[in-house]
Amino acid sequence: MEHLYQIVYSAKNCYEEVVKEAIWQFQILPLENESQHIVKWSFQNSLHTPYHVSINGLGFITIRLHPKHCFSEIEFKFECELVKKELNPFDFLPNLEPQDDYGKIASLAFKADNEIYLRRTPLSSLPSVHQSIFIFDTSQSIFQNLRDLNHWVYNHLHFTVGVTDVTTPLKDIIEQRQGVCQDFTHLFCAIAKENGIPSRYVSGYIHQGNNYFGDLQMHAWAEALVPNVGWVGFDPTNDILVAQNHIKVCHGKDYNDCSPLRGVVYSNGANETEYFVQVQSSQLQQ
Amino acid sequence: MEKKKNPIIFSSYEPRKGLFDEVFNENGSAKSIYKTLFDLYGGHSVNDYEILNSKAKASFFNQGITFQVYNDEQAQEKIFPFDLFPRIIHPLEWEIIEKGAIQRSRALNLFLWDIYHDKKVIKDKVVPLDLLSSSENYLHQMMHLDPPGKIYNHISGTDIIKHADGQYYVLEDNIRCPSGVSYVICNRTALKRALFGVFNHYQAHTVTNYAENLLQILETVKPRGVDNPNCVVITPGRFNSAYYEHSYLAKAMGVELVEGQDLFVENDFVYMKTINGPERVDVVYRRIDDAFIDPLEFRPDSALGVPGLFAAYRKGNVCLANAPGTGVADDKAVYTYMPEIIKYYLDEEPILNNVHTYRCSRPDELKYVLENIDKLVIKPVDEAGGYGISIGNQLTKSEIEKVKVTIKEHPRKYIAQPILSLSVHPTYIEDMGSFEQRHVDLRTFTLLGKDRDFVLKGGLTRVALRKGNLIVNSSQGGGSKDTWVLKTE
Numbered sequence A: 001m002e003h004l005y006q007i008v009y010s011a012k013n014c015y016e017e018v019v020k021e022a023i024w025q026f027q028i029l030p031l032e033n034e035s036q037h038i039v040k041w042s043f044q045n046s047l048h049t050p051y052h053v054s055i056n057g058l059g060f061i062t063i064r065l066h067p068k069h070c071f072s073e074i075e076f077k078f079e080c081e082l083v084k085k086e087l088n089p090f091d092f093l094p095n096l097e098p099q100d101d102y103g104k105i106a107s108l109a110f111k112a113d114n115e116i117y118l119r120r121t122p123l124s125s126l127p128s129v130h131q132s133i134f135i136f137d138t139s140q141s142i143f144q145n146l147r148d149l150n151h152w153v154y155n156h157l158h159f160t161v162g163v164t165d166v167t168t169p170l171k172d173i174i175e176q177r178q179g180v181c182q183d184f185t186h187l188f189c190a191i192a193k194e195n196g197i198p199s200r201y202v203s204g205y206i207h208q209g210n211n212y213f214g215d216l217q218m219h220a221w222a223e224a225l226v227p228n229v230g231w232v233g234f235d236p237t238n239d240i241l242v243a244q245n246h247i248k249v250c251h252g253k254d255y256n257d258c259s260p261l262r263g264v265v266y267s268n269g270a271n272e273t274e275y276f277v278q279v280q281s282s283q284l285q286q
Numbered sequence B: 001m002e003k004k005k006n007p008i009i010f011s012s013y014e015p016r017k018g019l020f021d022e023v024f025n026e027n028g029s030a031k032s033i034y035k036t037l038f039d040l041y042g043g044h045s046v047n048d049y050e051i052l053n054s055k056a057k058a059s060f061f062n063q064g065i066t067f068q069v070y071n072d073e074q075a076q077e078k079i080f081p082f083d084l085f086p087r088i089i090h091p092l093e094w095e096i097i098e099k100g101a102i103q104r105s106r107a108l109n110l111f112l113w114d115i116y117h118d119k120k121v122i123k124d125k126v127v128p129l130d131l132l133s134s135s136e137n138y139l140h141q142m143m144h145l146d147p148p149g150k151i152y153n154h155i156s157g158t159d160i161i162k163h164a165d166g167q168y169y170v171l172e173d174n175i176r177c178p179s180g181v182s183y184v185i186c187n188r189t190a191l192k193r194a195l196f197g198v199f200n201h202y203q204a205h206t207v208t209n210y211a212e213n214l215l216q217i218l219e220t221v222k223p224r225g226v227d228n229p230n231c232v233v234i235t236p237g238r239f240n241s242a243y244y245e246h247s248y249l250a251k252a253m254g255v256e257l258v259e260g261q262d263l264f265v266e267n268d269f270v271y272m273k274t275i276n277g278p279e280r281v282d283v284v285y286r287r288i289d290d291a292f293i294d295p296l297e298f299r300p301d302s303a304l305g306v307p308g309l310f311a312a313y314r315k316g317n318v319c320l321a322n323a324p325g326t327g328v329a330d331d332k333a334v335y336t337y338m339p340e341i342i343k344y345y346l347d348e349e350p351i352l353n354n355v356h357t358y359r360c361s362r363p364d365e366l367k368y369v370l371e372n373i374d375k376l377v378i379k380p381v382d383e384a385g386g387y388g389i390s391i392g393n394q395l396t397k398s399e400i401e402k403v404k405v406t407i408k409e410h411p412r413k414y415i416a417q418p419i420l421s422l423s424v425h426p427t428y429i430e431d432m433g434s435f436e437q438r439h440v441d442l443r444t445f446t447l448l449g450k451d452r453d454f455v456l457k458g459g460l461t462r463v464a465l466r467k468g469n470l471i472v473n474s475s476q477g478g479g480s481k482d483t484w485v486l487k488t489e
Helices: A098-105 A108-113 A142-156 A170-176 A181-194 B032-042 B046-063 B091-115 B181-200 B210-220 B243-253 B309-314 B338-346 B363-371 B397-409
Strands: A002-019 A021-026 A036-045 A051-055 A061-065 A071-085 A199-206 A219-226 A230-235 A246-252 A261-266 A271-284 B066-068 B077-079 B082-089 B155-162 B168-174 B231-234 B256-258 B263-266 B269-274 B277-281 B283-286 B319-321 B376-380 B414-418 B424-429 B434-449 B452-455 B460-464 B478-485
Touching (some): A002 A021, A142 A219, A142 A230, A181 A219, A230 A246, B046 B077, B082 B091, B082 B424, B082 B434, B091 B155, B091 B338, B181 B210, B243 B256, B309 B319, B424 B478
Antiparallel strands (some): A002 A071, A002 A271, A199 A219, B066 B077, B155 B168, B269 B277, B460 B478
C-alpha cells in the first residue's frame, strides 16, 4: 500500500535591525530512496529571491538562498508531495546465531568501514559516569537488544518541551530525564555506539495522525546498523520502529550534521525565528 | 684597551663539548665548506658588524616583514630576528634531504587518499583505527571525495634537524598551512643587501623561484574544463600571525589576496567580487584552517570563510589547497608511523630518519614515559608552533608531577621523544657583541601537484636564540638564517 503525503515547512524570521546580507541553507527536502518518492516540491520566500539547490558534505540535497538586498523580515514556505511505500520493519530474516553478529561488529574491517557512525561526538557520547547505563545482553540478537534499548530510552526520558536545547549535554538529559526527540535520539545513538553498534541521527518528518510525539516540528529518530540486515530505523521518542509514518530527510553523526537550517546573517540586534511543520496524508489506491 | 675596542667577532666563540657544531671542527678550525665564509666574516670588527646587523634589521622593518605572537598580552608586530651568518648545505647532503622530503610528501598523500577511501592501511593493521577516530581533523565530508589530481597535501613543510651523530632526522611534517617560506626569500634578499660580496665566493641555488613553482603546482590541480585557472590566496586577515606571508605569496605569484568576504558562491561556483563584476575563481590557496573555511559546512560561527565553498569544492568546481581534512595526517601520532606508512605505500625504505617516538596511548610506552620524563620531550599531538611542549630535563620536580597528571588524563594527546641534541651554528648575539653557539633546525618546503613536484632548494633555518633553548619556533622567540644549498661543482 502507498501513502501520499503533503508536507509543509514554513518559517518566519524577524530582525530588529536591517539585514544587509544573509545566506541560508535548508536541509528539509525529503530523501529519495526505495520507499520514498518525491512527486513535486516548491520553495518560496517573501523576498522572491531565487534559490539554488546544492549538495552538502554528507551528500544530502540542500536549498540555498542568498538575498541581494536589505530586509528586516523574511518568510519561507516549502511544500512537498511525496509517495511513501508501506514498510514492514520486520521484513528481514533475523540471524539465528547472534554470536556471529557480535563477532562481526567486533572485527576491525567493520569498525573501520563504519568509523563515522561509531565516533563519539559531544552530543552523542555517554558521559563516563553513565558508561554502563544500558549493557547489551549478548545472548540475544543485536536487533532484539536495539528494540529493548528503544523501549528503555522511551521509558527513561519524558517528552517535555522547553527543558533542553540543542546544546544541552547528554549528562544533564540523562539526569533530568526530560527532553525532546533530539535528546531521545542522541541518547539512543550514544548507548548503541557504546555497545559497538554504528548508529546515526536521522532528521525528518512524522505524520502526526496517530498521536505520536513530534507534531509541528521536524522530527528526529535513529538508525542503527544491524549486521546482515542493514540500517534499521528506531524512533525512541515514540517507542516504535520506523515505518510509513516517518519521512526521512537526512542522517548524520548527530543534530549538528542535520540541522534543518544553517545560515550566516549579517545584522546586529536580536532576531525572532519561528517555524512550523505540517504533514497530511491520504491513502493511495493501488 | 685598543684591542678591546675592536675585537674580532669570533674571538670569544666557545664551542661546548658534546654539541654538533656545523661550522667548526673539534680542534677549532672551520670546516672546509665554511672556510672561505669564515675568513670573509672573521675580518669584520664588532663595530662594523653591528652596523651591518642594524641595517639588515631596518630592512626587515621597512619591508613590513613582521609577525605576531599569540598568548602575548601586548600582542604586537615583531620582526623575526635575522642572523647574517648563513648556513651552508652541501649538495650531496641536500640530495638526500630533497629525495626524503618528496618521499614523505608522496607517502602522506597516498595515506590521505587511502583513509578517505578504502582505509586499507587500517584494515591491514599498519596504522591503528584509533588514529582516525580520535582525530578532530578527520573530516567525514571528505570520505570518497576525489580531490583534483588526487592531491591532498599540495604544500608541505618538513622540519628536519641534524643530530649530534651528524645525521638528519625529521621532527614533523606540517601539512595544514605551513608557513615560513616568505622568510626564506626575505632572508636571502636581506643578506644580499647587507653582504652581497659573499655571494661571489659561493654558488648557492636561488630561492626566489618558489612562488612561480607554487603557482604552477596550483595550476596542475585546476578544475575540469578550465583552461587558464584563476588562483587566489585566501587569508584570515591582517591580524593573522602569517599575514605578511599571505600577502607576499599573492604578490609574488601575481594573484589576488582575498578575505572570505571578497568571495561568494553561487550555483556551486566560486566568484570574487571585483569592480568589474564577479570573476570566477578556480583554485584557492587557503591559509584558513578547515574549521573556518565554510560556515555552512563546518563551524557555523566562522566569519573568515566563504559560505558554500565546500559544496563548490565537492562538486569539483574549485580546488582547495591544501585539501580539507589533510590535517589528520599532520598529527604527531601519525608521524610516529611514518616509516611504516612509507614502506606500505611506496615499498621503499624511508630516506630520512624518524625520531624514535613513544606513544602515550600505548600502556607499555606510557609507563616508560612516566618513569623517564626527565630524559624526554613531551609534545601534544595536535598543537603547532611549539605550544605545550615540555622538555623533561628543564622541569622542576613539581612541574614533572603536573606533566604526569596531564598525560595520564589524556594519553592519546601526547607523545614523547628522546631529548635530541640539535646541531649548533654560530649566531651573532647582540648583547654579547660576539658569535655564540645556538641550536638550529631546518624547515623545507615541498610542493606536490598532478604529475609534478618541487622542493625549494633552501629552507628556513630557525635558530633558538635563548642560550641552551631547543625550541626554534618563531612564536617561541626563535630567529632565522639564510640557508644556502650549494650547486654541484
